[in-house]
Amino acid sequence: MVEALYNLFGVEGDFLYLLAIVAAVLAVVLPLLIAVAFTVYFDRKIWAAVQMRRGPNVVGPFGLLQSFADGLKLFLKETIIPAGANKVIFLIAPMITFTLALISWAVIPFDEGMAIADLNVGILYILAISSLGVYGIIMSGWASNSRYAFLGALRSAAQMVSYEVSIGFVLVCVLIAAGSLNLSDIVDAQAGSVLNWYFIPFFPIYIIFFISALAETNRPPFDLPEAEAELVAGYQVEYSSMAFALFFLGEYANILLMSAVMAILFFGGWHSPFPFLDFIPGFIWLFIKIAFGFWLFAMVKAFVPRYRYDQLMRLGWKVFLPLSLFFVVFYAAIYVYGGFLPTNS
Amino acid sequence: MELTLTDIIFYLFAATTLASGMLVISARNPVHSVLWLILAFFSAAGLFVLMGAEFLAMLLVVVYVGAVAVLFLFVVMMLDINFTELRQGMMQHMPLGVLIGLILLVELATLAFAWNFGDDVAKNAASPTPVDATVTNTEALGALLYTDYIFIFQTAGLILLVAMIGAIVLTHRDRTGVRRQNIGAQVRRKPDDAFDLVDVETGQGVTLPPKKG
Numbered sequence: 001m002v003e004a005l006y007n008l009f010g011v012e013g014d015f016l017y018l019l020a021i022v023a024a025v026l027a028v029v030l031p032l033l034i035a036v037a038f039t040v041y042f043d044r045k046i047w048a049a050v051q052m053r054r055g056p057n058v059v060g061p062f063g064l065l066q067s068f069a070d071g072l073k074l075f076l077k078e079t080i081i082p083a084g085a086n087k088v089i090f091l092i093a094p095m096i097t098f099t100l101a102l103i104s105w106a107v108i109p110f111d112e113g114m115a116i117a118d119l120n121v122g123i124l125y126i127l128a129i130s131s132l133g134v135y136g137i138i139m140s141g142w143a144s145n146s147r148y149a150f151l152g153a154l155r156s157a158a159q160m161v162s163y164e165v166s167i168g169f170v171l172v173c174v175l176i177a178a179g180s181l182n183l184s185d186i187v188d189a190q191a192g193s194v195l196n197w198y199f200i201p202f203f204p205i206y207i208i209f210f211i212s213a214l215a216e217t218n219r220p221p222f223d224l225p226e227a228e229a230e231l232v233a234g235y236q237v238e239y240s241s242m243a244f245a246l247f248f249l250g251e252y253a254n255i256l257l258m259s260a261v262m263a264i265l266f267f268g269g270w271h272s273p274f275p276f277l278d279f280i281p282g283f284i285w286l287f288i289k290i291a292f293g294f295w296l297f298a299m300v301k302a303f304v305p306r307y308r309y310d311q312l313m314r315l316g317w318k319v320f321l322p323l324s325l326f327f328v329v330f331y332a333a334i335y336v337y338g339g340f341l342p343t344n345s
Numbered sequence: 346m347e348l349t350l351t352d353i354i355f356y357l358f359a360a361t362t363l364a365s366g367m368l369v370i371s372a373r374n375p376v377h378s379v380l381w382l383i384l385a386f387f388s389a390a391g392l393f394v395l396m397g398a399e400f401l402a403m404l405l406v407v408v409y410v411g412a413v414a415v416l417f418l419f420v421v422m423m424l425d426i427n428f429t430e431l432r433q434g435m436m437q438h439m440p441l442g443v444l445i446g447l448i449l450l451v452e453l454a455t456l457a458f459a460w461n462f463g464d465d466v467a468k469n470a471a472s473p474t475p476v477d478a479t480v481t482n483t484e485a486l487g488a489l490l491y492t493d494y495i496f497i498f499q500t501a502g503l504i505l506l507v508a509m510i511g512a513i514v515l516t517h518r519d520r521t522g523v524r525r526q527n528i529g530a531q532v533r534r535k536p537d538d539a540f541d542l543v544d545v546e547t548g549q550g551v552t553l554p555p556k557k558g
Contacts, residue, residue, distance in 0.1 A: 014350045089380070120481045124403035131411025135383065138415070142376060142422050150422075157415055164411070181483055314528070 001027075001114050024116045028105055036252045037067035043252075043298045050302035077241040082145060085238065089143035094239065094246035097136030101253035104129045108260050109184045111270045111282035122183040123171055126261060127164070130216060133254065134160045137235050140247075144238040152234025155224050155309060162316035163215040169324035170209040173331045174198060174265050179342030187269030189342065194273035199266040205327050206266045208320055210296065213258040215316065217251065219297055221304040222312055259293025260286070267292075351395065358391040375421045383414045400483045 005027075006020035041056060041064060048055025056063035081087055107122040109115040119125050134157050141153020175181060177198060178189040190196050199206045215222040224234075236247055263269060267289045270282030307315070335341050361384065368381040386409045393402035480488075490498050545551045 018350065089376075119399065121399045121403050121483060124400070124407065128403045128406035128411065131407055134411075134415055135418075138418060138422075139380070154419070157419065161412060161415055310526070 001116055004113075021116075025106075028110075028116060029102055032102070032105060032253065032256070033249070035256065036249055037071065038064070039252050039256060039294060040067045040070075040248075042294070043301070046295065046298040047302045050299070071245060074241055074245040079241040079243060080238075082238050084145040086143040086145065089139050090238075091243065093136050093140035093143060094243045094250070096139065097133065097250040098246040098253075100129055100133050100136065101250035101257065104257050105253075105260075107183055108257070108264070109187060109269065110286055113184070114283065115184065118182065118184055121181045123175070123181050123186070126183075126257075127168060127171065130167075130254075130257075131160075131164055133216075136247075136250070140239070141235040144235070146238050148232045148237045149235045152224075152237070156218060156235060159215055159218070159222065159224065159312060159316070162313060163212040163320070166208055166316065166320040166324040167212045167216060169321075169328050170205045170212070171265075172328050173202060173205050173324075176328075176332055176335050177201070177340075177342070183264055183269075187264055187271065190268040191271050193275060194268070197266065197268040197271075197273075202266060202331070205324065205331075206262075208324055208327075209262065209265070212316075212320060213262065214297065214300060215312070217254045217258055217297075219255060220301040221307050223306065224309050224312060255297055256290060256294065259290045259297065262293045263289035355392070355395050358388045358395065361385075361388040362392065375424075376418070379414065379418045379421050382417070383410055386410045386414065398482055400481075400486055 002017075002020050002024045005023050006017055009016045009020070044066070045055040045063075056066035059065045059069045081090060104126050106116040107119050107125050109118065115122075137156045137160075138153045141149045141151075141156075144150070174186065178186040180186060180189070190198055214220075218224075236244060239247060263286055268285075269289075270286045272278050272280060272282075272285050365381040365384040365388065369378050369385060372378045372381055386405060390402040390405045390410070393399070393405060543551050543553075
């Protein structure tokens with residue numbers, strides 16, 4: 001994507017290459033932020049529909065501009081920094097959360113060759129960045145100098161570290177099948193039709209991945225870090241104005257990212273389900289798949305009650321970890337002894 | 346010498362690594378120290394990427410930054426340390442610290458400037474490293490680790506496993522009188538096990554049957 005933009009200039013030079021990179025980043029980030037705004041809206045609409053309410057319907061047609069109004073309101077509010085807070089870390093924490101949520105998108109291939117950076121270790125990069133996400137939360141919890149925030153941050157840190165392990169094993173299963181850490185190669189390994197998509201052979205680990213992704217993004221039923229019934233709002237409790245908005249945007253960007261990763265790993269990324277639908281551009285297919293993934297996230301939020309903290313930990317360590325370990329061995333055995341191993345490398 | 350973009354990025358990462366390394370030991374607040382340490386790890390990962398060792402860079406971030414440093418941060422945040430008290434012993438331990446530092450410095454200097462390798466050492470030490478630029482370094486690492494060094498690799502894994510089990514055994518306390526949830530038993534429980542329906546006639550009492558589990 002960067003190369004394509006760079007070639008548009010027709011002249012060579014370091015500075016122009018830098019400019020091409022910036023242009024590519026903007027081409028991903030701006031649509032992403034707009035998508036996040038509408039994602040919040042759809043989340044609220046789906047939630048409302050399940051509970052037979054109307055949801056946001058006042059600002060703009062069908063309430064479509066609600067998120068922008070909310071954003072404007074947060075922008076105009078006063079930034080309050082608690083007197084006992086560690087000011088620098090208090091302000092850096094939401095920025096870290098927001099930045100990390102955005103930079104993972106650098107390796108997501110939107111179409112054939114349409115990724116900002118088509119890394120050979122793309123999937124490890126996503127794992128690495130998502131493992132960094134915990135810092136924004138733990139720093140905010142500590143810097144707020146508040147019991148609620150600190151407890152929420154500790155919970156969240158433990159939760160994210162726990163579920164990353166099973167996500168790692170799920171990724172290993174997919175890697176065995178695809179034979180590459182490169183996200184574009186993983187998508188290409190599922191080319192053809194819907195029958196080649198990995199959610200069919202890997203259905204059990206797809207479920208594990210989906211539930212772990214819920215926990216990783218602190219979504220209900222695993223939203224214990226911000227459980228309002230016991231912790232008010234967890235690590236976000238002392239935040240107001242734009243700092244809060246950054247947390248909020250980062251959270252939804254992460255959810256979209258998890259949906260995108262799910263689409264790439266299990267639903268064939270930019271590929272169409274049937275060959276005769278190939279005329280529709282790839283990024284539209286990816287968009288539809290991300291929307292489907294987000295719909296699942298929203299539905300789970302609407303009808304699953306919140307887990308208790310010890311149950312959450314038990315699920316992560318005593319159920320998902322052994323299960324995902326078993327599936328790594330199981331799929332490795334099938335692929336090795338069944339002779340299905342990819343031979344491209 | 347012309348400064349290319351890669352050079353600038355290298356100096357940026359290198360300077361960040363060194364500066365945050367310094368700040369780890371000079372920061373007054375231990376939580377700040379850990380945060381600087383994390384930044385040092387992260388910029389070291391950036392240096393790895395510049396060297397073309399992208400797999401190692403990602404592992405560094407996943408393992409050290411994503412897991413080890415989180416636990417560091419956990420411990421440091423939870424501990425209630427009085428730092429003025431800690432600093433009082435500083436001058437007392439200074440000579441020992443300086444001595445160890447000097448020994449390390451001399452050893453490093455020996456290695457760097459005064460060490461002579463035999464002529465054939467390089468040949469003996471050289472592993473069959475795939476130099477082909479077409480092989481990604483993930484594949485190159487795998488091809489080495491799982492072939493020539495498989496036993497050493499497995500041994501390292503076993504040592505880590507033993508260390509893990511050892512840590513669990515050392516810290517595990519078998520507390521009595523703790524009510525634990527047995528989820529299997531809860532799921533197997535049927536309504537019949539839990540309650541009885543009793544028809545009570547007006548004006549009559551009822552004798553409850555003995556409680557069920």
